[in-house]
Amino acid sequence: xxxxxxxxxxxxxxxxxxxxxxxxxxxxxxxxxxxxxxxxxxxxxxxxxxxxxxxxxxxxxxxxxxxxxxxxxxxxxxxxxxxxxxxxxxxxxxxxxxxxxxxxxxxxxxxxxxxxxxxxxxxxxxxxxxxxxxxxxxxxxxxxxxxxxxxxxxxxxxxxxxxxxxxxxxxxxxxxxxxxxxxxxxxxxxxxxxxxxxxxxxxxxxxxxxxxxxxxxxxxxxxxxxxxxxxxxxxxxxxxxxxxxxxxxxxxxxxxxxxxxxxxxxxxxx
Amino acid sequence: xxxxxxxxxxxxxxxxxxxxxxxxxxxxxxxxxxxxxxxxxxxxxxxxxxxxxxxxxxxxxxxxxxxxxxxxxxxxxxxxxxxxxxxxxxxxxxxxxxxxxxxxxxxxxxxxxxxxxxxxxx
Numbered sequence: 001x002x003x004x005x006x007x008x009x010x011x012x013x014x015x016x017x018x019x020x021x022x023x024x025x026x027x028x029x030x031x032x033x034x035x036x037x038x039x040x041x042x043x044x045x046x047x048x049x050x051x052x053x054x055x056x057x058x059x060x061x062x063x064x065x066x067x068x069x070x071x072x073x074x075x076x077x078x079x080x081x082x083x084x085x086x087x088x089x090x091x092x093x094x095x096x097x098x099x100x101x102x103x104x105x106x107x108x109x110x111x112x113x114x115x116x117x118x119x120x121x122x123x124x125x126x127x128x129x130x131x132x133x134x135x136x137x138x139x140x141x142x143x144x145x146x147x148x149x150x151x152x153x154x155x156x157x158x159x160x161x162x163x164x165x166x167x168x169x170x171x172x173x174x175x176x177x178x179x180x181x182x183x184x185x186x187x188x189x190x191x192x193x194x195x196x197x198x199x200x201x202x203x204x205x206x207x208x209x210x211x212x213x214x215x216x217x218x219x220x221x222x223x224x225x226x227x228x229x230x231x232x233x234x235x236x237x238x239x240x241x242x243x244x245x246x247x248x249x250x251x252x253x254x255x256x257x258x259x260x261x262x263x264x265x266x267x268x269x270x
Numbered sequence: 271x272x273x274x275x276x277x278x279x280x281x282x283x284x285x286x287x288x289x290x291x292x293x294x295x296x297x298x299x300x301x302x303x304x305x306x307x308x309x310x311x312x313x314x315x316x317x318x319x320x321x322x323x324x325x326x327x328x329x330x331x332x333x334x335x336x337x338x339x340x341x342x343x344x345x346x347x348x349x350x351x352x353x354x355x356x357x358x359x360x361x362x363x364x365x366x367x368x369x370x371x372x373x374x375x376x377x378x379x380x381x382x383x384x385x386x387x388x389x390x391x392x
Contacts, residue, residue, distance in 0.1 A: 153375035
């Protein structure tokens with residue numbers, strides 16, 4: 001899809017499957033839309049939902065915009081919000097259900113606060129209001145450390161212990177394939193720019209239902225952090241998913257669907 | 271227990287192959303007890319316990335004994351299942367030339383996870 005974003009020409013790669021209520025999927029930092037491959041291939045989801053996942057610019061098959069070679073990529077809350085809303089407009093999506101994981105879960109909170117009318121419901125996976133940096137992010141992008149290897153190694157422990165090997169290692173492969181500095185640029189949003197601690201309490205779930213699902217083994221956005229966010233937002237519904245980690249839809253789709261399908265049923269009933 | 275690292279790492283052909291460009295000595299501290307672990311081209315050559323007078327190492331990993339015990343249990347609890355999880359909780363201190371640690375992060379995670387009772391990978 002060709003699209004002008006932030007005043008620049010972009011080519012955005014979009015995948016979709018199924019028919020029905022649009023379900024717009026946001027991938028994690030440093031990865032791409034393949035994380036939602038299982039949702040797109042599960043008839044229980046696709047028979048009632050049009051599942052759509054796009055690769056953010058710089059990610060997956062969405063190349064960076066012309067001129068990228070002299071820039072440092074940094075994702076901001078403003079760009080992330082604009083990107084999602086502009087892609088929704090371009091795809092003519094009418095009040096989709098939004099599902100986002102990690103950075104996608106964080107921006108889901110921003111959207112729940114600032115654009116509740118644009119969504120039928122919002123599902124935040126591994127959604128916390130803020131994460132403090134806990135290692136030197138420069139290690140993710142420097143010539144004497146292999147970017148793909150280190151990005152995957154940084155996140156490998158975020159996969160839950162029960163993930164099937166095939167799904168675990170595919171999830172990590174996506175990280176190994178990220179472009180130089182892209183994971184780091186996404187983390188600028190996750191750890192610095194996207195801090196929403198002071199404002200989450202203003203989210204009005206009567207305008208847009210909010211569901212928060214977090215994996216037990218996520219030490220980046222811990223269950224405690226998700227529970228704290230849920231507690232501060234009246235009307236939000238929270239689930240802690242046993243045995244799962246930071247990439248539920250990708251690391252262990254079958255377990256994740258046990259938690260997601262009831263949420264989709266609830267949204268349908270509203 | 272830490273001495274088992276040598277046989278367990280060297281017995282894993284794929285791990286040794288991934289470490290083939292890694293030659294270093296690092297210091298592992300389990301509470302008050304220190305261990306110098308020497309690696310040559312991915313193989314653990316020696317595991318020496320302290321106390322040391324003037325230990326020389328490229329970097330050090332230091333955590334209290336009870337934290338390593340949880341990390342080395344057969345199914346570590348959330349927050350103890352990975353070196354980065356320990357670092358995030360500020361109970362594991364990684365100090366020194368961390369370029370070597372980060373450039374070989376998967377190797378170090380998997381090598382240290384070899385000390386789990388069932389010998390599981392990280």
